[in-house]
Amino acid sequence: MAFYTVCQKCGAHLDPNEKCDCEDAAEKEKKAREQMLVMENGTNQLAFRWSSERAGV
Numbered sequence: 001m002a003f004y005t006v007c008q009k010c011g012a013h014l015d016p017n018e019k020c021d022c023e024d025a026a027e028k029e030k031k032a033r034e035q036m037l038v039m040e041n042g043t044n045q046l047a048f049r050w051s052s053e054r055a056g057v
Helices: 022-036
Strands: 037-039 046-048
């Protein structure tokens, strides 16, 4: 018999006393997406900020 718990948010099978990191991972992805996009002045359109442009950020 296997003992595990299931994360209520993402459905991951976790060992006893293991904490799921699905919320942390989602927050990291959100921050990464925000760093990749920039709003252009005047047009208010979203544009990609490439890695060479992000180096100074």
